[in-house]
Amino acid sequence: MNDNTDTSDTGNNNSGTSLNFIEQFIQEDISNGKNNGRVHTRFPPEPNGYLHIGHAKAICLDFGSAEKFGGKCNLRFDDTNPTKEETEYVESIREDIHWLGFDWEDREFFASDYFDRLYDFAVDLINRELAYVDDQTSEQIAGQKGTPTRQGEESPFRKRSKEENLDLFRRMNEGEFPEGSRVLRAKIDMSSPNMHMRDPVIYRIIKRAHHRTGNKWNVYPMYDFAHGQSDYFEGITHSLCTLEFEVHRPLYDWLVDRLRTDEYRPRQIEFNRLNLTYTVMSKRKLQELVEEKLVNGWDDPRMPTLSGLRRRGYTSESIRNFIKRIGYTKFEAINDFALLEHAVREDLNIKVSRVFAVLDPVRLIITNYPEGMVEEMEIINNPEDESMGKRKVPFSRELFIERDDFMEDPPKKFFRLGPDREVRLKGAYIVKCTGYKKDETTGRLEEIYCEYDPETRSGGPAANRKVKGTLHWVSAPHAVDAEVRLYDRLFNDEDPAGRKDHDFKEFLNPDSLNVLNGCKLEPSLADVKVLDKFQFQRLGYFCADKDSKQGKPVFNRTVPLRDTWSKVIKK
């Protein structure tokens, strides 16, 4: 019980950061002594697919606000429809929530845990003449329901006696009637301006094994009949959901009010769902991409699923930071993918080693460097964090450099290699280009010849000589071959799902995946572990893929480095 001693500030006094509108509501409820100041939330996924970053927004709110106010958050699988749900998804959902960094301790529940109590409540409503069995087809019921602008009419079965209703409902559950032949409806108001209050269906017959209750039941509760009640059973104080459930709230309250026996009552509050540019976020659409093999599974690194983002190389911290920044409102917003990219770069920048990798290699030969000689160059792992130390990288007469780091006839602002030009090889020497060889028929550049200046070795006497460019390199005899997968946005349109009259798949980006083979990596990357992350110097952040084999790594590009040069050449 907190009266208004000194906790009555409504403003942003809580842990320094300002509260979003939902947290303000919670704060008020606490100040008003509602539910004895208790805060208890829940995250209620339906186990019918993989979690995506939109779910992460909900997870962060559900777990985050509980944590913020010293409360608890339950995990509850909303498994009221046995035709869609599978145990496989339960596992992946648990894994993804844990990966994000949240924990529900021993509070893992299933809506199906409450089937008995829900059934009893339905019987109770029948007894109170607040529910009835309707024998009509779904088409007939829909017809009588009216439209948003035209009110509904009452079912001919609405006045059925409670004895008959009791009997029929019991026999529905005993399997006596076929699917679709009868439903149980709440008796509310067919003339309500809110469609959801027009005698909503609360139980339907489904003769299908449930992933947890098997064949015990032949009737299953609808979402609206399960959700608020489950909240009530679990002692949830704040039931947070997305905006489209706004119109369900009166029904939520109506049911809970007929169930509850005390002052306590859970409160539903709605917030805007996450939309991201250049992708789609609905489970149905993501499923379509998977089923039509337009992507390689739910964890394809181009997918906005948590498993996809994880495989792409996103860290959970970066996702949580992103979500912290976009906030929660009641306005349907579309967030810039660039902000998510910024969040990963920011996180990886401080965490990850810089290594040498050449994606499109061309051979560079240092003609005045002794044949057979190998020097171990000492390279700083991360200039942002000295404690990450240094490592040795072998340097020799023949190297690989990036093909586009050389131009025969470079434009003014090109700082890289060209005839007679000098560049620094990062961590090694300054070299000067003395010539190059092209294939006579194709005109393709084959080899570049340079001379090095031994005095310019990093740390050496002439090391401070200024040259315009610095290139990354890999020693040819030591190089590890790798496959590298470059990803681009999955769709070309900012809002592929938002275009009426167009199928979202019309906007798929044909170049969203670019697989490179024969990439050359420095030898320290020969045996990376799946999910190991690096910055490939000058290129971007990369993450080892699960397809990696011993000595033959496969990397995914998480995100390129910010690149002002590519903007210059576009002009």
Place this chain on the structure above:
RNA sequence: UGCUUCGUGGUGUAACUGGCAACACGUCUGACUCUGGAUCAGAAGAGUCCAGGUUCGAGCCCUGGCGAAGCAACCA
């Protein structure tokens, strides 16, 4: 021609409940640099959907418009 909710720089959010519209991303400069990265410094960019009203003062309050989204699954 109904109900519910929402309209703040290009994008996403703030504005201590009436006091000079702030922050982040993005964009553009410049400095620095052995990553054209990172970092640092700076700039441009909205006068808060429109019109009235209350007030010394309105993004916040009132009235009326306009616009957008959700709602007619035996899905969640």
